[in-house]
Amino acid sequence: MVYLTRIEKFNAAHKLWVESWSEEQNQTVFGKCSNKNWHGHNYILHVTVKGTPDPLTGFIVDVKQLSKVIRDEVIEYLDHSNLNLDVPFIPKDMMPTTENLCMVIWKQLVNNIPAGTLHSIKLFETDSIYAEYLGE
Amino acid sequence: MVYLTRIEKFNAAHKLWVESWSEEQNQTVFGKCSNKNWHGHNYILHVTVKGTPDPLTGFIVDVKQLSKVIRDEVIEYLDHSNLNLDVPFIPKDMMPTTENLCMVIWKQLVNNIPAGTLHSIKLFETDSIYAEYLGE
Amino acid sequence: MVYLTRIEKFNAAHKLWVESWSEEQNQTVFGKCSNKNWHGHNYILHVTVKGTPDPLTGFIVDVKQLSKVIRDEVIEYLDHSNLNLDVPFIPKDMMPTTENLCMVIWKQLVNNIPAGTLHSIKLFETDSIYAEYLGE
Amino acid sequence: MVYLTRIEKFNAAHKLWVESWSEEQNQTVFGKCSNKNWHGHNYILHVTVKGTPDPLTGFIVDVKQLSKVIRDEVIEYLDHSNLNLDVPFIPKDMMPTTENLCMVIWKQLVNNIPAGTLHSIKLFETDSIYAEYLGE
Amino acid sequence: MVYLTRIEKFNAAHKLWVESWSEEQNQTVFGKCSNKNWHGHNYILHVTVKGTPDPLTGFIVDVKQLSKVIRDEVIEYLDHSNLNLDVPFIPKDMMPTTENLCMVIWKQLVNNIPAGTLHSIKLFETDSIYAEYLGE
Amino acid sequence: MVYLTRIEKFNAAHKLWVESWSEEQNQTVFGKCSNKNWHGHNYILHVTVKGTPDPLTGFIVDVKQLSKVIRDEVIEYLDHSNLNLDVPFIPKDMMPTTENLCMVIWKQLVNNIPAGTLHSIKLFETDSIYAEYLGE
Numbered sequence: 001m002v003y004l005t006r007i008e009k010f011n012a013a014h015k016l017w018v019e020s021w022s023e024e025q026n027q028t029v030f031g032k033c034s035n036k037n038w039h040g041h042n043y044i045l046h047v048t049v050k051g052t053p054d055p056l057t058g059f060i061v062d063v064k065q066l067s068k069v070i071r072d073e074v075i076e077y078l079d080h081s082n083l084n085l086d087v088p089f090i091p092k093d094m095m096p097t098t099e100n101l102c103m104v105i106w107k108q109l110v111n112n113i114p115a116g117t118l119h120s121i122k123l124f125e126t127d128s129i130y131a132e133y134l135g136e
Numbered sequence: 137m138v139y140l141t142r143i144e145k146f147n148a149a150h151k152l153w154v155e156s157w158s159e160e161q162n163q164t165v166f167g168k169c170s171n172k173n174w175h176g177h178n179y180i181l182h183v184t185v186k187g188t189p190d191p192l193t194g195f196i197v198d199v200k201q202l203s204k205v206i207r208d209e210v211i212e213y214l215d216h217s218n219l220n221l222d223v224p225f226i227p228k229d230m231m232p233t234t235e236n237l238c239m240v241i242w243k244q245l246v247n248n249i250p251a252g253t254l255h256s257i258k259l260f261e262t263d264s265i266y267a268e269y270l271g272e
Numbered sequence: 273m274v275y276l277t278r279i280e281k282f283n284a285a286h287k288l289w290v291e292s293w294s295e296e297q298n299q300t301v302f303g304k305c306s307n308k309n310w311h312g313h314n315y316i317l318h319v320t321v322k323g324t325p326d327p328l329t330g331f332i333v334d335v336k337q338l339s340k341v342i343r344d345e346v347i348e349y350l351d352h353s354n355l356n357l358d359v360p361f362i363p364k365d366m367m368p369t370t371e372n373l374c375m376v377i378w379k380q381l382v383n384n385i386p387a388g389t390l391h392s393i394k395l396f397e398t399d400s401i402y403a404e405y406l407g408e
Numbered sequence: 409m410v411y412l413t414r415i416e417k418f419n420a421a422h423k424l425w426v427e428s429w430s431e432e433q434n435q436t437v438f439g440k441c442s443n444k445n446w447h448g449h450n451y452i453l454h455v456t457v458k459g460t461p462d463p464l465t466g467f468i469v470d471v472k473q474l475s476k477v478i479r480d481e482v483i484e485y486l487d488h489s490n491l492n493l494d495v496p497f498i499p500k501d502m503m504p505t506t507e508n509l510c511m512v513i514w515k516q517l518v519n520n521i522p523a524g525t526l527h528s529i530k531l532f533e534t535d536s537i538y539a540e541y542l543g544e
Numbered sequence: 545m546v547y548l549t550r551i552e553k554f555n556a557a558h559k560l561w562v563e564s565w566s567e568e569q570n571q572t573v574f575g576k577c578s579n580k581n582w583h584g585h586n587y588i589l590h591v592t593v594k595g596t597p598d599p600l601t602g603f604i605v606d607v608k609q610l611s612k613v614i615r616d617e618v619i620e621y622l623d624h625s626n627l628n629l630d631v632p633f634i635p636k637d638m639m640p641t642t643e644n645l646c647m648v649i650w651k652q653l654v655n656n657i658p659a660g661t662l663h664s665i666k667l668f669e670t671d672s673i674y675a676e677y678l679g680e
Numbered sequence: 681m682v683y684l685t686r687i688e689k690f691n692a693a694h695k696l697w698v699e700s701w702s703e704e705q706n707q708t709v710f711g712k713c714s715n716k717n718w719h720g721h722n723y724i725l726h727v728t729v730k731g732t733p734d735p736l737t738g739f740i741v742d743v744k745q746l747s748k749v750i751r752d753e754v755i756e757y758l759d760h761s762n763l764n765l766d767v768p769f770i771p772k773d774m775m776p777t778t779e780n781l782c783m784v785i786w787k788q789l790v791n792n793i794p795a796g797t798l799h800s801i802k803l804f805e806t807d808s809i810y811a812e813y814l815g816e
Contacts, residue, residue: 001544002507007536011262013149013174018328029329031336032216038149039216040176042262053511056426057437058503063537064439082173095330099274103325126147126178128279129335136273137816138779143808154600165601167608189783192698193709194775199809200711231602235546239597264551265607272545283806285693285718290464301465303472304760310693311760312720314806352712352719367466371410375461398691398722400415401471408409419670421557421582440624446557447624448584450670488576488583534555534586562736573737575744639738643682647733672687673743680681 003119004060005048008070010079013040014096017084038082045074045105046122049113061117069112074105098125102133110135139255140196141184144206146215149176150232153220174218181210181241182258185249197253205248210241234261238269246271275391276332277320280342282351285312286368289356310354317346317377318394321385333389341384346377370397374405382407411527412468413456416478418487421448422504425492446490453482453513454530457521469525477520482513506533510541518543547663548604549592552614554623557584558640561628582626589618589649590666593657605661613656618649642669646677654679683799684740685728688750690759693720694776697764718762725754725785726802729793741797749792754785778805782813790815 015038016030026034033039047070051060077087083096089108094100102121110118124130151174152166162170169175183206187196213223219232225244230236238257246254260266287310288302298306305311319342323332349359355368361380366372374393382390396402423446424438434442441447455478459468485495491504497516502508510529518526532538559582560574570578577583591614595604621631627640633652638644646665654662668674695718696710706714713719727750731740757767763776769788774780782801790798804810 001542002510003540003542004507005538005540009262011175011177013176016330029334035216035218035222037218037221038174038176039147039218040149040174041147042178053505053507056503058424058505058508060507060539062437080168080171080175082171082175085173086171095328097325097330099276099325099332100330102274126145130277131332132275132277134273134275137814138782139812139814140779141810141812152602165606189777189779192775194696194777194780196779196811198709231600233597233602235548235597235604236602238546266549267604268547268549270545270547281806283719283721285720288466301470307760307762307766309762309765310718310720311691311762312693312718313691314722352715354715354717354719357717358715367464369461369466371412371461371468372466374410398689402413403468404411404413406409406411417670419583419585421584443624443626443630445626445629446582446584447555447626448557448582449555450586488579490579490581490583493581494579534553560738573742639736641733641738643684643733643740644738646682674685675740676683676685678681678683 001050002053002060003048003050004063004066005046005120006063006066006070008045008047008067008075010043010045010075010081011040012043012078012081012083013038014083015039016095016097018095038084041125043078043101044124045070046120046124047105047109047118048120048122049117050119051114051117061113066113069109073108073112098123098129098131099133102131106133106135137186138189138196139184139186140199140202141182141256142199142202142206144181144183144203144211146179146181146211146217147176148179148214148217148219149174150219151175152231152233154231174220177261179214179237180260181206182256182260183241183245183254184256184258185253186255187250187253197249202249205245209244209248234259234265234267235269238267242269242271273322274325274332275320275322276335276338277318277392278335278338278342280317280319280339280347282315282317282347282353283312284315284350284353284355285310286355287311288367288369290367310356313397315350315373316396317342318392318396319377319381319390320392320394321389322391323386323389333385338385341381345380345384370395370401370403371405374403378405378407409458410461410468411456411458412471412474413454413528414471414474414478416453416455416475416483418451418453418483418489419448420451420486420489420491421446422491423447424503424505426503446492449533451486451509452532453478454528454532455513455517455526456528456530457525458527459522459525469521474521477517481516481520506531506537506539507541510539514541514543545594546597546604547592547594548607548610549590549664550607550610550614552589552591552611552619554587554589554619554625555584556587556622556625556627557582558627559583560639560641562639582628585669587622587645588668589614590664590668591649591653591662592664592666593661594663595658595661605657610657613653617652617656642667642673642675643677646675650677650679681730682733682740683728683730684743684746685726685800686743686746686750688725688727688747688755690723690725690755690761691720692723692758692761692763693718694763695719696775696777698775718764721805723758723781724804725750726800726804727785727789727798728800728802729797730799731794731797741793746793749789753788753792778803778809778811779813782811786813786815 016033152169288305424441560577696713
């Protein structure tokens with residue numbers, strides 16, 4: 001078993017804001033992240049797949065095809081988007097935290113690559129915060 | 137003459153959009169950066185000052201004080217902000233490109249540090265684009 | 273289960289030196305790291321916690337609070353310190369190697385965050401050496 | 409159990425090319441990586457060992473000795489080499505993909521360090537592709 | 545005057561070898577870089593242009609168009625190439641050192657962007673060597 | 681004229697402390713940097729030389745020889761040292777700030793490489809502070 005990781009990037013806006021809370025409560029819990037006018041990040045996404053290298057090509061997967069799937073199914077929707085408003089596969093009542101984004105990106109990818117090969121989604125929101133989801 | 141650089145960071149949302157243009161024209165010129173719902177970046181700011189090290193302290197400037205000025209005069213306003221809407225020292229009719237941001241950050245800092253010491257403002261918008269302004 | 277990592281930094285001095293050994297023996301085992309007058313590093317600390325995102329906030333933990341705990345309980349003591357002499361929670365007879373530092377930082381944090389959430393302490397001593405401790 | 413990682417680097421040329429395939433087939437599968445005249449990379453190698461820190465030295469292993477083994481047994485052969493042609497421990501019929509390189513580097517190192525201590529070989533081919541092998 | 549930099553990357557093989565010299569002389573001067581079977585690098589290219597931001601768009605140049613010119617005129621030829629053999633605009637008798645590459649990349653770009661705007665070509669061969677050329 | 685930069689690294693301890701000042705005054709000016717028991721950094725040194733590439737070798741200088749000079753004349757003395765106590769070419773009454781270190785490293789190198797070729801000494805103390813000295 002070998003693990004192969006492809007890194008892709010996207011830039012997006014978001015805010016952390018619970019509609020049913022007061023502005024004060026949002027400010028207390030989310031601080032500056034609750035700015036009504038949004039803020040944003042350069043996100044860095046690590047997608048890890050696992051498998052046995054093909055004896056002829058030496059590939060677990062064709063990394064060019066993996067990159068294309070990530071770009072078609074994830075980056076195309078997230079890059080230069082507003083994560084609260086613009087992305088069909090992000091539920092409108094789901095807070096776009098780094099943790100939750102890992103889980104929706106996993107769901108978006110897992111059925112577009114061979115079954116059993118997706119190992120991990122890791123997402124950097126800044127250079128000091130990242131989350132990882134292993135599918136369970 | 138020695139040059140000393142302090143790096144600070146901020147995360148912000150913006151869009152590139154000329155009000156007097158049609159949506160199509162904005163899309164043609166600014167592409168995905170014209171998304172009405174905003175997008176954002178992790179900005180990295182390099183502020184460079186110049187001078188002769190003090191014989192006793194070895195300092196051109198006290199870098200802790202320089203850092204405080206940058207945070208009080210720049211980062212406090214820009215971090216977790218919307219660069220088109222929220223920042224008092226960014227004119228509402230000024231496009232918040234990396235180039236223009238360098239110039240307004242220069243203006244914001246130059247009168248808050250000793251005259252003649254500000255040398256350069258360099259700003260990274262992503263890890264593949266940065267701008268620099270030397271004050272003239 | 274999602275894993276969330278917060279990165280913090282500190283700068284410190286240390287030396288590797290066994291008191292019961294001769295200078296020659298220390299030099300043989302620890303090389304330049306045994307310099308009696310100390311040397312130092314910019315350490316980079318990754319603290320990883322695990323859990324299920326809160327349905328409302330999307331947080332495993334409040335990363336601002338996690339950051340505060342790391343700074344109050346770890347960085348406050350280690351930053352600009354001498355790791356052999358200055359830190360109350362580093363035993364005086366414990367060699368301040370990257371490996372051992374991971375273990376004492378784990379002990380320092382594990383009782384200050386919700387039980388069962390601390391997953392990993394990873395520490396970079398330089399850009400070519402790092403250690404990781406998972407609590408067992 | 410603590411994990412300790414040492415990072416070393418090498419620069420090398422390679423191509424991805426199956427001899428029994430037509431040029432067109434190689435181009436289809438490997439794209440630009442099939443250029444007959446080779447291309448190359450700055451590879452970054454992470455070697456992770458595991459163990460319990462020695463009570464006296466605080467070392468899992470002596471990282472200077474680990475570094476020497478990696479350089480003598482791996483880097484000496486791979487640095488400034490052609491991975492398809494020059495390396496005695498890379499089989500001539502093995503495609504030098506990142507995945508396969510992890511496995512041959514593991515084999516090259518596992519008998520040169522104490523039994524049971526090698527934990528992981530991770531190799532970056534570029535800043536957007538890396539593979540990892542855990543020995544099974 | 546503001547300076548704007550776009551970063552692009554390419555991976556290539558090369559060797560340093562003077563045909564009129566003996567193998568021994570090449571080895572003495574170029575060391576491992578003279579390996580007959582080539583070696584390679586992940587090159588990182590910084591292209592800096594200068595100008596005054598357009599009052600409406602805030603652009604010195606359209607960075608998307610600048611990126612397209614760099615990719616069409618430079619990266620398309622250099623990426624996954626052999627720098628000694630494959631590149632029409634690298635003279636066959638020119639040693640593909642980082643210094644010389646900066647100069648040929650300058651020549652390749654200077655006539656494809658508005659006159660007087662090209663400021664600097666900076667090229668990283670590894671993370672410890674880079675060269676810069678300012679056109680004179 | 682082309683500029684070539686070689687990067688080398690060293691780890692060292694230091695403190696900022698004026699002997700003729702009280703402890704309180706040192707604390708006020710230097711903050712945590714005045715810790716009597718020292719602290720330390722992973723320093724990153726950029727040495728830039730300038731010249732015209734040799735028509736045959738494509739070299740401004742032989743970067744391997746430049747690297748050897750930097751290591752023999754600078755790194756050998758600074759690595760794993762105490763910058764206040766251990767380094768013959770750092771005056772005992774000179775504060776080892778990043779600014780001053782650039783100037784003494786310049787003096788240490790300028791007579792060991794061909795006259796007129798040294799262009800710049802840039803030194804990173806942390807990933808958010810660096811200084812540069814151009815020799816005048």
